[in-house]
Amino acid sequence: MNDKFEMYLQENSLKGLESIPKSDLHSHAGRGGSITYIEQLANVKITPPSEPFNSLKEMNQWLNDNVKCYCPGFSGYLKRVEAAFVQAKNDNIAVLALSFAIDEIDACGTIDNFISIMDGLHKKFAPETEFLPDLAVGYEPGEQSKLDEIFSANWFRGIDICNYSRCYSMNELKKICQKSRDSKLILKAHIGEFGGADDVMRYAEELELNQIQHGIAAANSPQIMKWLAKHKIQLNVCPTSNIMLRNSLNYQSHQIRKLFDFGVPVTINSDDLIIFNATVSQEYLNLYNAGLMTADELNTIRLTGLNEVNNYA
Numbered sequence: 001m002n003d004k005f006e007m008y009l010q011e012n013s014l015k016g017l018e019s020i021p022k023s024d025l026h027s028h029a030g031r032g033g034s035i036t037y038i039e040q041l042a043n044v045k046i047t048p049p050s051e052p053f054n055s056l057k058e059m060n061q062w063l064n065d066n067v068k069c070y071c072p073g074f075s076g077y078l079k080r081v082e083a084a085f086v087q088a089k090n091d092n093i094a095v096l097a098l099s100f101a102i103d104e105i106d107a108c109g110t111i112d113n114f115i116s117i118m119d120g121l122h123k124k125f126a127p128e129t130e131f132l133p134d135l136a137v138g139y140e141p142g143e144q145s146k147l148d149e150i151f152s153a154n155w156f157r158g159i160d161i162c163n164y165s166r167c168y169s170m171n172e173l174k175k176i177c178q179k180s181r182d183s184k185l186i187l188k189a190h191i192g193e194f195g196g197a198d199d200v201m202r203y204a205e206e207l208e209l210n211q212i213q214h215g216i217a218a219a220n221s222p223q224i225m226k227w228l229a230k231h232k233i234q235l236n237v238c239p240t241s242n243i244m245l246r247n248s249l250n251y252q253s254h255q256i257r258k259l260f261d262f263g264v265p266v267t268i269n270s271d272d273l274i275i276f277n278a279t280v281s282q283e284y285l286n287l288y289n290a291g292l293m294t295a296d297e298l299n300t301i302r303l304t305g306l307n308e309v310n311n312y313a
C-alpha cells in the first residue's frame, strides 16, 4: 500500500505520480525518450500520431518521417538513447530494462565501446536508476555468431527474443535460449502482441521463458492464463502501444484486467515512448481514469515491477 501513489491517481495528478518510484521493464532503447526531449534538442515541433497504425511498417515509417529525420545517423541514435535515460530520471523510473538490438552494438564498433558508451549515458543522465539491459535478437539472420562475444562481456542481464521477421526457427531459438541461460540471463520474448493465445503458451513452454513482452493475447484463454499464473510468468504489458497497434480496443477494455484477475503477474511499461507518447506515469493514470483498475490494484502492479531486481541473479 502506498497512500501517495493512490492519492495521486485519485487526484489525477501526473506530476504527483512522476514523483513515485516505478519500473519500466519493456522499453526499446532508441525509442525510449520523450517527444518533447527531441523537440527541444532539434528545435522543432513534432506532432504525435493521432490515429492507430495499421502495421509495424507504418509505425516505423512514422518514426523515420517524424523523429529520426531530426536526429539522424549514429550521433542521432545516441541522442535518442540519452533521451531514454533522461526520461527514466524525469519519471522516477527506479528500475529500467532497456533492450538493444545487435546492430546497435555493431554501430559502436566493438562490444567494449558499446558498453562504455551506454554505461556513460546511464551514469550521466540516470545514475540512481537500476539499469537492466536486455539484448534483443531476431532482427536479422546470422546474429547468433556474435552471441558468444557479446555474452562473454557479461553486461546484458536479459535476452529479448523479437522474432517478428521469423528469421529463426523454434530449434534455433531454443539454442539461443540455452546459451542465454548458461550466461545467467533472464529470458523474455515478444509474443502475444499480435497472434493468438496458443503462441504465448507454445513459446513460453518450449523456450522456458521467464517473462513475456506484451502477451496480451493470452487473455483469450482462461486455461493459458491459469498456466501463466501457475508458472509465475510475468507479462510486461504496454497499454498505449497495444491500442496504437490495434491489439486492444481502448483502455476501458484492455486485456490487463483479465490477466490480473487470473493472477498472471503483470507490469505496466512504455514500449516505444518516442512514438506512443505515453509515459509510465501516464499509463497508470490512463488505466485508472478508464475505470479499468483500482488505485490499489495499480499499486500492486507497480510493486511487482519494482520487485524486478530480485528476479535477476
Ligand SMILES: [Zn+2]
Pocket: 026, 028, 190, 213, 271
Ligand atoms: Zn516491444
